[in-house]
Amino acid sequence: MRSLALAALATLLAATATRGAQPSPAKSVVRVNATLQAYNQIRPWEKIAPTTRLGLGAVIGDGKILVTAQMVTDATYIELEKADTSAKTIAEVVAVDYEANLAVLQPSADPDFLADRVPFELETELRPGDAVEAWQFESNGTPVTTEIEVSKAEIGPYFLDTAFFLKVQANGPVQYRSGSFTLPVAKGGKLAGLLVSYSSKDQISHILPAPIIAHFLADLEDGEYGGFPNLGVAYAQTLDGQFRKYLKLNGAKGGVFVSKVIPNSSAAAGLKVGDVILSIAGHDIDSRGNYDHPVWGKLSLSHLVRGQPFTGDTVEIGILRDGERKDIALKLLRRKPEDYLIDPYMFDRGPKFAIVGGLVFQELTMPFFQLFGKDWQTRAPIKLLMAQANPEMYEEKGYRKLVILTRAIPTPATLGYERLSTLIVTEVNGKPIHDIGDLVEATAGADVAQHRIEFEDYPKLIFLDADLSRRVDATLEQRFGTIRRLD
Amino acid sequence: MRPHIILLSAAAILQPQWADAEGTRAAAGPAAKAEISNSKKYEAIVRIECSSLNPDYRTPWNTGRDSGGNGTGWLVAPNKFVTNAHVVSNSRIVYIKKVGDAKPYLAKILHIAHDCDLAMLELEDPSAFEGVEPFEVGGLPQLDTTVKVIGYPIGGERISITSGVVSRIDFLNYSHSSVDQHLTIQIDAAINPGNSGGPVLQGGKVVGVAFQGYSGNVAQNTGYMIPTPVIRRFLKDVEDGRYDHYVDLSMSEFTLVNPAQRAALGLPNDGIGIMVAHADADGSAGGILRTGDVLLAIDGRPVMSNGLINYDGEDVNMNEIVERKFAGDIIKLKVWRDKKPLDTQVTLKRFIHYLISAKRYGEKPRYVMHAGLVFQPLDRNLMTAHNIKDLQVRYHFTAYAHDEIYKERPEVIVLTTVLPDAINSYLGGFTQGIVDEVNGTKVRTLEDVHSALQRGGGDFDVIKLLGNGRPIVLERSRVAAAQKRIQEKYNVLRDHYLGDAEREGAPPEGR
Numbered sequence: 002m003r004s005l006a007l008a009a010l011a012t013l014l015a016a017t018a019t020r021g022a023q024p025s026p027a028k029s030v031v032r033v034n035a036t037l038q039a040y041n042q043i044r045p046w047e048k049i050a051p052t053t054r055l056g057l058g059a060v061i062g063d064g065k066i067l068v069t070a071q072m073v074t075d076a077t078y079i080e081l082e083k084a085d086t087s088a089k090t091i092a093e094v095v096a097v098d099y100e101a102n103l104a105v106l107q108p109s110a111d112p113d114f115l116a117d118r119v120p121f122e123l124e125t126e127l128r129p130g131d132a133v134e135a136w137q138f139e140s141n142g143t144p145v146t147t148e149i150e151v152s153k154a155e156i157g158p159y160f161l162d163t164a165f166f167l168k169v170q171a172n173g174p175v176q177y178r179s180g181s182f183t184l185p186v187a188k189g190g191k192l193a194g195l196l197v198s199y200s201s202k203d204q205i206s207h208i209l210p211a212p213i214i215a216h217f218l219a220d221l222e223d224g225e226y227g228g229f230p231n232l233g234v235a236y237a238q239t240l241d242g243q244f245r246k247y248l249k250l251n252g253a254k255g256g257v258f259v260s261k262v263i264p265n266s267s268a269a270a271g272l273k274v275g276d277v278i279l280s281i282a283g284h285d286i287d288s289r290g291n292y293d294h295p296v297w298g299k300l301s302l303s304h305l306v307r308g309q310p311f312t313g314d315t316v317e318i319g320i321l322r323d324g325e326r327k328d329i330a331l332k333l334l335r336r337k338p339e340d341y342l343i344d345p346y347m348f349d350r351g352p353k354f355a356i357v358g359g360l361v362f363q364e365l366t367m368p369f370f371q372l373f374g375k376d377w378q379t380r381a382p383i384k385l386l387m388a389q390a391n392p393e394m395y396e397e398k399g400y401r402k403l404v405i406l407t408r409a410i411p412t413p414a415t416l417g418y419e420r421l422s423t424l425i426v427t428e429v430n431g432k433p434i435h436d437i438g439d440l441v442e443a444t445a446g447a448d449v450a451q452h453r454i455e456f457e458d459y460p461k462l463i464f465l466d467a468d469l470s471r472r473v474d475a476t477l478e479q480r481f482g483t484i485r486r487l488d
Numbered sequence: 489m490r491p492h493i494i495l496l497s498a499a500a501i502l503q504p505q506w507a508d509a510e511g512t513r514a515a516a517g518p519a520a521k522a523e524i525s526n527s528k529k530y531e532a533i534v535r536i537e538c539s540s541l542n543p544d545y546r547t548p549w550n551t552g553r554d555s556g557g558n559g560t561g562w563l564v565a566p567n568k569f570v571t572n573a574h575v576v577s578n579s580r581i582v583y584i585k586k587v588g589d590a591k592p593y594l595a596k597i598l599h600i601a602h603d604c605d606l607a608m609l610e611l612e613d614p615s616a617f618e619g620v621e622p623f624e625v626g627g628l629p630q631l632d633t634t635v636k637v638i639g640y641p642i643g644g645e646r647i648s649i650t651s652g653v654v655s656r657i658d659f660l661n662y663s664h665s666s667v668d669q670h671l672t673i674q675i676d677a678a679i680n681p682g683n684s685g686g687p688v689l690q691g692g693k694v695v696g697v698a699f700q701g702y703s704g705n706v707a708q709n710t711g712y713m714i715p716t717p718v719i720r721r722f723l724k725d726v727e728d729g730r731y732d733h734y735v736d737l738s739m740s741e742f743t744l745v746n747p748a749q750r751a752a753l754g755l756p757n758d759g760i761g762i763m764v765a766h767a768d769a770d771g772s773a774g775g776i777l778r779t780g781d782v783l784l785a786i787d788g789r790p791v792m793s794n795g796l797i798n799y800d801g802e803d804v805n806m807n808e809i810v811e812r813k814f815a816g817d818i819i820k821l822k823v824w825r826d827k828k829p830l831d832t833q834v835t836l837k838r839f840i841h842y843l844i845s846a847k848r849y850g851e852k853p854r855y856v857m858h859a860g861l862v863f864q865p866l867d868r869n870l871m872t873a874h875n876i877k878d879l880q881v882r883y884h885f886t887a888y889a890h891d892e893i894y895k896e897r898p899e900v901i902v903l904t905t906v907l908p909d910a911i912n913s914y915l916g917g918f919t920q921g922i923v924d925e926v927n928g929t930k931v932r933t934l935e936d937v938h939s940a941l942q943r944g945g946g947d948f949d950v951i952k953l954l955g956n957g958r959p960i961v962l963e964r965s966r967v968a969a970a971q972k973r974i975q976e977k978y979n980v981l982r983d984h985y986l987g988d989a990e991r992e993g994a995p996p997e998g999r
Contacts, residue, residue, distance in 0.1 A: 237958035241914035247948050260957030272959040341835040379877065386881050393953070417745030451752040457892075460742035461763040461779045464752035 023190050024060075026136040028119040030185050033058040033084035033092070033106065035066055035216055039075040039307065040351035041371050043407065046481040048351075051077065052423035053244040054183030056138060058106060059192050059198030062120030065112075066092070067214065068354035069183045069195055070099045071160050073106070074348045081108060083118075084142040088112045096221050097336075099348055100164035101219045101229055102197065102209060123218075124191035125211040127169060128150055128296050135175050135184040135196050135206070146187075149173035149206055152296075155306075156301035159197060159209060162406055163345045164303070166229070168306050169208040175199050177272040185419075211309065232303070233266020234259050236278065239288040249324040255279065255287035257302070258323060262391060267306075270358060271329040273322070280307040280319035305332065328431030337349075342400060343367060353437045355478055356484040357444050357452065358470030359412030362426060364437050365403040367388075382423045384458060402436040406456065412473045438487055444470075490900045490967055515596040530646065530647050531620050532563040533687060535640040536571050536609070536937065540578040546905070549980045550854035550862060552578075560639030560686030562694065563622040564723065567614035567899065571685030572699050573600050573607045574664040574715075579850035582609060586616060587647050599629045599726045602849055603734050605664040605699055605714065606722045607685075625716055625723070626693030628800075629654045629673070630674055637698050637711070639686025652677030652709070659805045663700055670718050670811060671804075679711030685738035688713045704727035721812060732815045735836035737807070738771020743792040744782065754827030758953065760784060761824060762795050762806070769892055771839040782810065783919035784829070785822035786810075791823055810836065818993070841889040844900075845870065856938045856984040858949070859967050860907035861922060861960070863937050867901035874904050880955055900931045903953065903960075904994040907978045911962060911970035918960055938984055 022028060027173070038051040065080065073079060079092045090111045099102040108114040127133070131151040139145055141330035149171040157168045175184070175196070184196040186208050194208035220227055236257040239245055250256055256277040262268050266302055272278075275409040279285065282305050291299040310316055312335045320327050344366040354363040365367070365385060373380040388395055394405060404426045409415040409450045424432045429443040430453050444452050444467075451464040477486045507971055513654045524533065541552040546823045559575030561584065569584065576582050578598055583592035593611050600607040611617065629635060632741035652675045652816045673686065696713030716740035725731055742765045750757055764781040767773040771941065777783070784883040787809045789797045796803040811821060813836050823830045844867050853870075857865045866872055871885055882898045884893055906916050923931045927945030931937055941949060944964055951960040975983060 021585070089826055132848055136641070216904070235957070238914075242915070243911075243948070243966075244961045244962045246963065247950075258958055332793070378879070383883050383886050414748070417743055417749065451748045453752065460763070461742055463742075463765070464746065464749045466748035466751070469748070 017317045022119045023188075024121050024187070024192075026138065026146060027085055028117075028146075028191075029060045029113075029121050029155060030059050030136050031060060031066060031118065032085070032138070032180060033061070033066065033072055033081060034058075034080040034082060034089075035076045036078040036187065037073075037075045039348075039368075042366075042372050044481075045352040045354040045363060046356075048232055048485050054189065055180035055183055057180075057184055058120045059328050060115055060120045061105075061192070061218070063383070064107055064115050065095065066115070067121075067195070067218075068104050068106060069159075069197060069209065070097050070102045070104045071134050071197075072183055072297050073097060073104050073160055074099070081114065082139040083105070084144070087142070088114075097224060097349075098226070098228060099157075099346055100161055101166060101213060101217055102161075102245070103214060103220075104193075104470050105221065107341075121147060121185070121187075121192035121210045124193045125215055126449060127193055127210055129153055131186045131188060133171060133186050133208075137180035137184050137438075140179060145176075145210060146323040147173070147175050149175060149186075150391070151208075154210070154300065156304050157207075161346055164229075165303050165307070166213055167210055167297075167300070167304055169194060170435040171196075171206045171208055172194065172204055173206075174201075174204050175206055177201075194305050201462045216308070216311070224236070226336075227309045228268060228335040229308060230312045230314070230335045232331075232333075233263035233268040234272055234278075234307045234338070235261035236290055238290060238408050244427045245288075248321070250277060250472065253277075253279060253321060255285055255289065257286055257290045263336075264396065267331050267334045270330050272320070274317070275322070276458055277321040279326070280317075282310070282316050286349075295436060309330045314315040328353045342396055342403060350488050353486055353488070354407075355437055355441050355444075356410070356474060356481075357440075358414035358465045359410040359423075359477065360454075360465065361406050361410060361420065362437065362440050363407045365405050369407075384425060385423060388425070399433065400423075400435045404434050404437055404440050406454075410477070414469045414473045418463060418487070421460070421463070426454065428455040428458050429453065437485075441485060441487060490860045501978045510793045527548070530587045530638065531617075532623055533587065533588075533638050533647065534561045534882070535559075536561045536565070536569075536685060536834065537583045537585065538576050538579045538596070539581050540576075541580050543851070543853050543869075545618065545853050545864065545869050547952060548855040548862070548985065549857070549982055558640060558682055558686040560641075560682065560698070561609060562685075563620060564608075564616065564625070564685040564694075565622050567617065567728075568598070568622075569595070569609040569611075570608060570697065570723075571607050572664070573602050573605045574699075575685045576600065576607050576609065577602070577664075580703070584609065584611060591614070591616075599722075599731045599800050600720055600850065601725075601733070601873065602665050602846070603662075603664050603668045604670055604718050604722055606697065608722075608726060620673075623687060623689075624692075625719055626690060627697045627868060628657070628717065629690050631655070631657065633690065634697060635675055635677060636689045637675070637679055637683060637686065637713075638689060639683040639698060640997075641680035641682035642677075642936070643680065648683075650678040650866055651919065652813065652922050655710070657715070657802075659807070667842060667921045669807075670734075671808065673713050673715045675713060675986055676709040676712050678709075678712060683711075694719070703898075722816075725814060733838045735772045735810060735813055735815050736770040736771060736839045736842075737819075737836075738839040738842075739773045739777055739803055739811055740766045741783065742796055746977050753780070753824065755782060755824060759793050760790050762791050762793055766890065768839060768841070768889055770841060770894070770923065772834050772836045777821075777834040777836055778825075779824075782824035783821060784824050784921050784926070785820075787819055789912070804877065817880050839889070841894050844885065844888045852985060854934055854985055854987045856934060856939045856986075857907070857971075857974070857980055858914045858937075858983070859962050859970050860904040860978075861903055861951070863901050863934065865934050866902050866905050866922075870902065874902075876902070876920055880922055881920055884922060897932055901931055901937055903935055903951075907974050907980075909970055909974050909977070918953060922957060923951060924954040935986055938986060 017211050033056050035054045038048045041047040056069040056072045061067045080089050081092045082089045088106045092106045093109040095105040095107050134146045137145050151171045154169045156165050186194045186196050194210040196206050197209050199209045237260045256279045259276045286302050290302050294300040315330050318329050347368050372376045405425045408422045408475050409418040430447040432443040434440050454463050536840050539556040543552040561569040561571035564570045582595045583593045595609045598608045598610050631654050638836045655676050656674040683698040687694045696715050698713050701711040707958050742763045749985050761782040761784050764777045767777040791806050797806045817836050818833050818834050903921050926940035929940040949962040
């Protein structure tokens with residue numbers, strides 16, 4: 002009885018302490034232990050060996066934890082751990098944005114697990130010269146704080162090199178403690194960002210700053226996550242005096258030349274190749290493509306589109322078209338990874354594939370290119386690289402995805418086809434193949450003795466025995482567990 | 489990875505060799521007398537010394553880099569010497585030296601066949617070889633029979649003889665052009681740099697020309713010679729005073745091993761027939777064969793499902809039939825199409841578009857330099873010299889023939905270099921782009937670039953690159969002065985070279 006009473010008292014004290022408490026490393030940061038396991042790109046029915054990632058999460062109230070998305074890419078198991086007591090509980094991902102590299106977790110079995118923790122508030126007002134603290138723990142749970150100094154900000158990728166965001170740079174040595182992937186960064190006890198990279202050579206840290214976190218959390222509030230919008234243009238600088246004269250830009254200041262407009266993007270509704278963008282949302286754009294940010298100075302125009310407005314918002318763009326000034330309003334959209342011909346990234350889901358008679362067909366994705374190693378841009382087959390660089394070549398013909406024959410598993414049905422690999426499939430049994438579903442439909446539904454499979458390149462045409470394929474597939478299904486993944 | 493095959497001409501600076509030759513003669517004086525019969529025996533085998541100019545595609549306006557080397561040759565007919573094309577490629581001066589005679593005799597190239605690495609030389613003054621008996625060209629030697637390789641390889645100045653057996657007869661890549669494949673014989677006699685072009689003898693007849701091998705750290709005792717079917721074809725081709733090159737069916741084929749593939753095409757499972765995967769539109773079989781056709785017989789010989797035919801009792805590649813033919817020859821094909829037999833024929837011709845991937849020799853690089861921008865037509869030499877990594881250019885290079893890029897662009901023009909100057913200070917990032925349009929003219933050849941820039945189109949020269957919405961813009965009023973300045977600064981004597989009309993591999997009709 003006595004010990005029970007003591008325990009009750011302790012809880013009460015903690016609760017009292019929490020009410021008026023300031024965030025601190027001990028009370029506002031928890032350990033996050035994640036087990037990650039991605040799908041095998043070449044044997045898509047398998048997952049690769051699991052790895053472990055030990056990092057930190059920031060308590061953000063409402064029983065939620067904020068971490069970088071990298072912490073939980075392809076997570077199969079996530080644990081939260083209190084550094085002081087080593088108490089653990091299972092957690093789940095509530096929301097994740099891989100482009101913005103942010104995720105929200107919550108305890109999945111014990112909703113009160115974080116009740117004795119002190120949530121962070123966000124500090125979005127960072128400026129050069131600010132002293133901030135990176136928070137982490139010694140292995141015994143003792144908090145460690147390291148002061149670093151904010152120096153500047155730029156627009157760059159977080160961890161996917163296709164998505165550019167505001168990145169704050171800070172200087173000063175940060176000692177690495179084990180289990181410290183992603184350190185919360187505090188300013189005056191509030192959460193100023195997450196430290197996502199640190200180079201010990203030049204003592205430079207990069208911080209994913211609070212304004213981006215705030216955008217992410219605000220977007221989540223209505224339960225429907227829209228994501229960070231993209232404009233969908235490529236642009237060129239207009240520093241060259243001859244080019245400016247040619248564009249009749251002599252009277253204007255700055256401006257960038259629109260050199261490509263991606264079909265179905267935000268820009269496609271109003272911008273054309275040859276337009277010069279002079280302003281976005283009231284900010285003048287200089288001839289390098291930067292605008293003047295009140296705190297950070299020159300920042301890339303992409304921040305005006307991606308970092309501040311939300312998907313669905315309208316942005317005003319001032320342009321020069323054929324020598325005349327115009328203002329256009331564009332509704333901002335976001336292209337989801339699955340909307341691309343070739344998915345730019347894939348996490349938490351396996352490649353879509355189907356095995357027919359031992360031939361492995363798969364939708365081409367960026368992770369597939371990674372199989373060719375660091376030099377994939379020179380080592381991958383040139384036709385696949387061309388498709389990646391110029392998806393419109395295929396999109397115009399109605400392709401939603403590129404289905405490729407990745408390889409032939411040696412079976413009685415694939416005799417003579419063992420060496421075929423990385424071929425773009427165009428038609429099967431006379432039906433155009435625009436995604437893996439088309440291929441399954443074209444083979445499963447066909448009343449043929451041999452499946453006719455056509456490729457864009459050599460050998461152009463092969464046939465598979467339909468009956469034999471069915472028998473082979475049944476055996477392979479037993480061996481692999483599954484022979485297709487269509488969603 | 490494919491092992492690197494080395495060519496066997498000794499690349500060395502010419503000057504020291506002259507000095508060596510002088511020294512040898514003085515020292516060997518008395519001994520030479522005693523071996524007169526030997527000199528006599530080998531006097532139809534000559535040392536070929538060559539000094540050459542190798543163009544630099546990075547500075548196409550320059551004359552090129554000097555180099556020299558030597559190889560071997562042999563007398564095939566009065567005053568007709570055979571050697572390898574690579575021994576005398578890009579040559580400026582060629583000398584022939586006779587055994588036991590240090591005097592160099594000036595020679596000229598009568599024919600040079602880069603696609604089979606053979607050349608024919610002739611002396612300005614043939615008197616030194618009067619009465620010398622030319623070699624007879626023999627047949628295909630049997631496996632495991634002995635052959636002798638004679639020539640002037642590294643390791644000394646005088647003639648060298650090695651011997652070995654015929655190890656293998658196969659179709660192999662000829663590394664001189666790097667894209668041509670012909671019959672090749674592998675022997676285990678030592679063949680070393682300098683042996684190139686020399687005769688391989690059996691029973692006193694020439695049965696091959698030594699030409700390539702592996703460096704010692706890749707494979708041992710593997711030397712390659714060009715066999716007599718290839719030599720005879722070359723000799724016959726040049727009989728009319730002109731070399732007309734090899735011809736090609738210009739198609740790719742896929743083995744018919746899979747029973748379903750055979751059943752679907754309506755073929756019995758008898759091991760006969762190979763499927764046509766693709767026939768190049770501009771090639772011999774273009775418009776005659778199509779994807780899904782099955783080639784049952786070529787020139788009356790059944791084609792097996794692995795692409796081999798039986799020829800003189802040996803299973804050889806079906807292309808061996810085409811190998812022995814000449815431009816304009818007709819070849820009969822038995823084809824299986826839509827489950828029915830079809831007899832057809834093909835008039836053989838050279839497939840010119842494959843040359844984009846061949847190493848090229850004896851050509852002055854073509855270019856246009858305008859305001860410091862250097863435009864050059866895409867070929868293998870250009871890819872190598874500029875170490876081109878750009879995906880778009882690599883695609884055009886790789887798929888030029890197969891994807892019929894030549895229809896839209898007989899020449900793919902690349903902006904290779906920007907010679908920095910005030911007029912182009914913001915244009916450095918445009919290199920390795922493919923030129924699509926100049927001053928409103930769609931670019932099909934280098935000539936198009938030149939004439940469109942000469943003509944102009946208003947106040948600005950506007951150059952559009954493929955896949956790049958941002959055009960290159962030059963103020964025309966500034967170009968002339970810049971051109972002069974750049975030519976002086978960078979020592980560009982001529983601002984363009986468009987080539988001779990009869991240049992080998994010039995784009996065909998439609999330019």
